[in-house]
Amino acid sequence: MSYSRILVSFVLISLLWATYPMAHAQDGGQFSQAMQPEFQQDIAAFPDIPQITITASLDITDQQATITGNMEVLYTNVSPDTLSEIVFRLYPNYPSYGGQASVSNVLVNGTTVTPKLDPTVSIISILLPTPLLPSEQTLVTIDFTSTVFAEQTVLYAQYSYLGGNLALPNFFPLLSVYETGVGWWRNVAHPQGDAVYSATANFDVTLTAPAKWVLITSGTRIASTDNADQTRTHHYVAPLMRDFALMASTQYETVSGEQDGIAIDVHYFSGGDEAANTALRFAEDAVRIFNAHFGEYPFAELDVVETRTVAGGIEYPGLVVVQSESWNTQDLYLEIVTVHEVAHQWWYSLVGNDQTRDPWLDESLAQYATVLYFGEVYGPDFQQEFFDSYTDSWQNFSTENGDRVIGLTPSDYEGAAYFSFVYAKGPLFFKFLADTYGQAALIQGLNAYFIAYRYQIATPTDLQSVLEASWEQELDEVFLEWVGQSN
Numbered sequence: 001m002s003y004s005r006i007l008v009s010f011v012l013i014s015l016l017w018a019t020y021p022m023a024h025a026q027d028g029g030q031f032s033q034a035m036q037p038e039f040q041q042d043i044a045a046f047p048d049i050p051q052i053t054i055t056a057s058l059d060i061t062d063q064q065a066t067i068t069g070n071m072e073v074l075y076t077n078v079s080p081d082t083l084s085e086i087v088f089r090l091y092p093n094y095p096s097y098g099g100q101a102s103v104s105n106v107l108v109n110g111t112t113v114t115p116k117l118d119p120t121v122s123i124i125s126i127l128l129p130t131p132l133l134p135s136e137q138t139l140v141t142i143d144f145t146s147t148v149f150a151e152q153t154v155l156y157a158q159y160s161y162l163g164g165n166l167a168l169p170n171f172f173p174l175l176s177v178y179e180t181g182v183g184w185w186r187n188v189a190h191p192q193g194d195a196v197y198s199a200t201a202n203f204d205v206t207l208t209a210p211a212k213w214v215l216i217t218s219g220t221r222i223a224s225t226d227n228a229d230q231t232r233t234h235h236y237v238a239p240l241m242r243d244f245a246l247m248a249s250t251q252y253e254t255v256s257g258e259q260d261g262i263a264i265d266v267h268y269f270s271g272g273d274e275a276a277n278t279a280l281r282f283a284e285d286a287v288r289i290f291n292a293h294f295g296e297y298p299f300a301e302l303d304v305v306e307t308r309t310v311a312g313g314i315e316y317p318g319l320v321v322v323q324s325e326s327w328n329t330q331d332l333y334l335e336i337v338t339v340h341e342v343a344h345q346w347w348y349s350l351v352g353n354d355q356t357r358d359p360w361l362d363e364s365l366a367q368y369a370t371v372l373y374f375g376e377v378y379g380p381d382f383q384q385e386f387f388d389s390y391t392d393s394w395q396n397f398s399t400e401n402g403d404r405v406i407g408l409t410p411s412d413y414e415g416a417a418y419f420s421f422v423y424a425k426g427p428l429f430f431k432f433l434a435d436t437y438g439q440a441a442l443i444q445g446l447n448a449y450f451i452a453y454r455y456q457i458a459t460p461t462d463l464q465s466v467l468e469a470s471w472e473q474e475l476d477e478v479f480l481e482w483v484g485q486s487n
């Protein structure tokens with residue numbers, strides 16, 4: 001390259017720098033601290049996933065808690081489509097969350113834009129000043145505020161401030177999912193089940209909160225600093241995760257364990273140590289069994305957190321919550337819920353799916369995994385009791401109301417139908433596959449599905465294709481009969 005061309009290049013680069021604001025560079029070395037050593041290379045294998053940097057602070061009073069912050073999203077268009085907009089979701093504004101969230105000061109590559117909000121104020125559409133071509137990058141920055149009101153229980157109290165316990169999943173504008181040829185996901189229905197559909201990203205999150213509050217989050221905390229004003233600033237990294245969840249309380253105590261190199265922490269309210277130690281054993285056994293059956297959990301850490309949810313439990317990447325109501329050693333539900341939610345680390349968190357369209361894909365697999373656990377830990381008779389109870393639940397409902405397939409949306413199932421088909425008939429579909437094609441073949445097929453789609457998004461079609469390839473069997477008929485759709 002000649003001298004003058006170097007000069008021209010330099011001028012061009014300077015111009016680009018001048019017009020294109022730099023994202024806060026994320027430190028890949030820090031991200032690796034959240035992965036087990038043998039999976040640190042996975043970060044480099046997904047260079048084009050969104051890079052999300054959040055800086056926020058919590059202001060907590062007896063009446064409410066507010067998180068105010070800024071988010072930077074470096075987004076690469078990995079689809080073959082040219083994008084005219086980028087869509088984010090504000091879950092706290094869902095009636096089922098009962099909170100309040102807003103955004104301001106939205107910039108695209110440094111240019112102020114006015115986002116469009118839908119009537120539910122849960123979909124933020126950001127029109128791009130210039131269309132984003134395939135493989136091009138754009139930087140979106142957003143200021144946000146999310147509020148949760150004390151002592152209000154809506155639906156599952158998923159997003160809540162009850163008895164001094166803050167549950168703040170989806171507290172920031174969460175990037176929606178762009179589906180090639182279809183468009184941005186904009187479903188707002190949340191009659192029951194899970195509300196969120198999101199893609200894997202790298203999260204770098206800095207949170208400042210009153211020092212006496214214990215914060216539990218997805219990912220790994222890499223630093224904490226005490227500030228002069230009685231607050232503490234925590235720095236977290238959560239690479240290769242499809243969400244970043246936050247739970248907090250002044251009451252949390254922790255017991256720590258380990259399984260296959262993964263740090264497992266159980267966080268519980270004072271007085272719950274006996275159940276916490278039991279829950280830790282359940283989580284360790286579940287991780288051991290699911291690692292062996294489906295493939296390894298790649299993250300360095302997994303948190304099990306007692307909260308005041310009324311859902312039994314709820315899954316988030318790297319973090320599961322279990323309801324306080326079942327936090328005692330006499331309650332079999334503590335074991336069922338802990339194991340079910342841990343299973344979601346494989347089915348939902350690592351292998352993602354649209355939980356609002358195909359909830360069976362993660363729920364039925366989490367249920368089936370739970371039965372596998374009970375078989376491994378307590379033997380085949382106990383396992384059979386689980387299958388029998390699922391059969392009863394499905395049959396009792398079907399006899400009175402008619403049979404349904406498992407592959408419908410939460411809105412399609414009214415009330416008890418959702419459990420009867422997605423949570424009871426669903427795992428029996430996998431039992432049917434095991435009985436028909438062999439238990440070992442099913443586990444091998446699920447392992448292949450996990451390896452092919454971890455950190456990504458799968459559809460029922462993908463599961464069918466992987467199982468068909470693994471077994472060299474055509475499964476159209478069985479998928480049509482049980483799921484209601486086939487390839």
Ligand SMILES: [Zn+2]
Nearest residue numbers: 340344363366
């Ligand atoms: Zn579940």
